[in-house]
Amino acid sequence: MASPAPATRDTPDPDFAELLARRPHLTAHAFDGLVMDDVPLVQIARAVGTPTWVYSAGTLRRRHAMLRDALRDAGLTASIHFATKCNDSLAVLRVLNAEGAGADVVSGGELIGARAAGIPADRIVFSGVGKTRAEIAQALAEGVLQLNAESAEEIEMIAAVAAETGRIAPVALRVNPDVDARTHAKISTGLAENKFGIAYNDAAALYARLSSLPGIRPVGLAVHIGSQITEGMAAYRAAYARVADLARALLSRGLPIERLDCGGGLGIPYRDEIAPSPAALAGAIKATLGPLNIPVMMEPGRWIAGPAGVLLASVILQKRGAAHRFVVLDAAMNDLIRPAMYESWHGILPLAPDAFHAPRAPAEVVGPVCESSDTFARGRGLPDLPPGSLVAFLDAGAYGSTMSSTYNARPLAAEVLVDGARWAVTRPRQSHEALLANQVVPDWLGSPA
Numbered sequence: 147m148a149s150p151a152p153a154t155r156d157t158p159d160p161d162f163a164e165l166l167a168r169r170p171h172l173t174a175h176a177f178d179g180l181v182m183d184d185v186p187l188v189q190i191a192r193a194v195g196t197p198t199w200v201y202s203a204g205t206l207r208r209r210h211a212m213l214r215d216a217l218r219d220a221g222l223t224a225s226i227h228f229a230t231k232c233n234d235s236l237a238v239l240r241v242l243n244a245e246g247a248g249a250d251v252v253s254g255g256e257l258i259g260a261r262a263a264g265i266p267a268d269r270i271v272f273s274g275v276g277k278t279r280a281e282i283a284q285a286l287a288e289g290v291l292q293l294n295a296e297s298a299e300e301i302e303m304i305a306a307v308a309a310e311t312g313r314i315a316p317v318a319l320r321v322n323p324d325v326d327a328r329t330h331a332k333i334s335t336g337l338a339e340n341k342f343g344i345a346y347n348d349a350a351a352l353y354a355r356l357s358s359l360p361g362i363r364p365v366g367l368a369v370h371i372g373s374q375i376t377e378g379m380a381a382y383r384a385a386y387a388r389v390a391d392l393a394r395a396l397l398s399r400g401l402p403i404e405r406l407d408c409g410g411g412l413g414i415p416y417r418d419e420i421a422p423s424p425a426a427l428a429g430a431i432k433a434t435l436g437p438l439n440i441p442v443m444m445e446p447g448r449w450i451a452g453p454a455g456v457l458l459a460s461v462i463l464q465k466r467g468a469a470h471r472f473v474v475l476d477a478a479m480n481d482l483i484r485p486a487m488y489e490s491w492h493g494i495l496p497l498a499p500d501a502f503h504a505p506r507a508p509a510e511v512v513g514p515v516c517e518s519s520d521t522f523a524r525g526r527g528l529p530d531l532p533p534g535s536l537v538a539f540l541d542a543g544a545y546g547s548t549m550s551s552t553y554n555a556r557p558l559a560a561e562v563l564v565d566g567a568r569w570a571v572t573r574p575r576q577s578h579e580a581l582l583a584n585q586v587v588p589d590w591l592g593s594p595a
Contacts, residue, residue: 159527160418162502165493165540168415169453171205172495172540179499180538184567187458188497191536194560194571196460197477199547200538201233201572203241203565205454210245213446216424220432222442227271227291229410229447230256232544237563237572238451239263248291250410250445254281257288267291271407271445273320273368279307286313294320294368294407296343298352301359308361315361318407320368321349321392323385343369346388350395357401364402366440367393370409373448376421379430386434393438406435410445414452416541417491424449448544455543457482457559458497461535462514470510473531478513479520480553482539482546486519493540494526504529515554552581 166172171183178186183204190200210226217224227248230239234256239249240263248269249260260270267288272281275296282304285293295301295317308315322343344352349367356364371385386408393403408431413421431442459477466472484490494511496502506527513520522539531537550558557576562569 157418160493161527162495164418165495169540171202171454172456174499174502176499179502180495180497182456182564185564185569187456187538188536190562190564190569191458191460191497194562195575196458196536197475197481197559198458198575199455199542199559199561200458200569201235201238201451201455201543201561201563203237203563206238206241206450207245209450209453210242210247213424213444213449214246216428217431217442217444219425220428220436222428222432222436224431224442224444225269227269227443227445228450229445230260231548232447233451233455233546234259234548235561235563235572236263237561237570238454238543239265241563242450250447254278254284257281257284257290261288271443273370273445277303279303282307282315283311286311286315290316292316292318292365292405292407294318295356296320298344298348298355301352301356301362305359305361313361314363316363316365317356318366318368318405319344319349319353319356319364320370320407321346321389323369323371323388346392349392353396353401354399366403366405366407367396368407368409370407370445371411373411374413375411376413376415376419379422379426382427382430383434386431390434390438393435393440397438403440405441405443406438407443407445408435410447410449412446412449414449414541416452416493452541452544455541455546457539457542457546459537459539461531461533461537463533464509464531467510471507473509473511473528475511475513475522475537477522477539477559478515478554478556479517480515480551480556481513481559482522482542483549483551484545485522486517487549492522492542494523494528495538495540496529496531497536497538501529501531501535515556552576555581557581 173181175181180187182202227250228242229250231252243265249265250271251257252274268291270290271292272285272290273294304315320343369385369389415421459475462474479486506529508525509528511523560575561573563572
């Protein structure tokens, strides 16, 4: 059965009630307004200020459990390794570690963060197309579960570092299956033209080479075809089928395969897309890789964390332009860059209870940064939002805070974790003094006048 066509900008935006109906951790309360789990978001905004990221611990737990249970119910021996690149908050990682999740990291800094959150090294996968020698040595010293190697050149580096440090490197070969995931070009990773992975036709010979190198223990194959995949299971099935064929060829030559890394990329419905379920993904893995009876791994990020987070912002002013009403917020593209970078759509809800039922009119939702691309939404139906009004960007728990910057000398936003009726600041708002603290002016420039 063909996958439903994705929503286009020609279809009406979902209304507030539709947005809430698909996000059970958010409710509109008659007195408290928008509530996450059991905490009114206005309470956080008033205490901490804005912009502020807020994450739901309950949602993180629930979505991890949904994926874990889907893999189990499909009869798969599977482990989940959260992609920390999408959200590296220590509090978020601590929640998922307690649920049994491991981590997928792509830098030495992310490895340090995962370990600081308590994730055992033997549940950490180190991915990435450009690991440095120092990062490889760091990963081996920590004793990570595996390094996903992405080129013949990297394999030689890993072997050299292993020899220098007297360690054995567990290495999986990341294969590029040349499969179109039909996602945004900037987050596609499984086409031959992408920088990721080993060309499929070169993989068998390189895996044999891997097995012959001292200091390396080959542990399996890895594949990842992209992020925010919403158009059914066809791309996954095609990629996994190619991996299965390769695995059978390697096994027939007596080469060892301990596990198969299936990557991540399962999309979420930001607008009104019909995104595949974890059960559908587990079924695709079962149908293609299941007959091999080899343990599998998953590296989800966005699917777990995306819906769990919101970004709170305040209205600075409403500007009546010649052609549009502009709602100018204190959040900007340096905070949430996805709309500017990927033309991404995020739901926007007011926090005040009366605003949910007020008349709505089209508005351009923008930030204060000096770039025309600092635009979050165009023609979005919103109520009158006078200065000081509060709004929440939905589904901002993945690739929000981790991609933020201090452009325009704007400090990094605060972060908060909500857990039932409890909440706590997990990263204080950065101060302007902190922005300057690590800068050094050469002494020959003298002192300020």
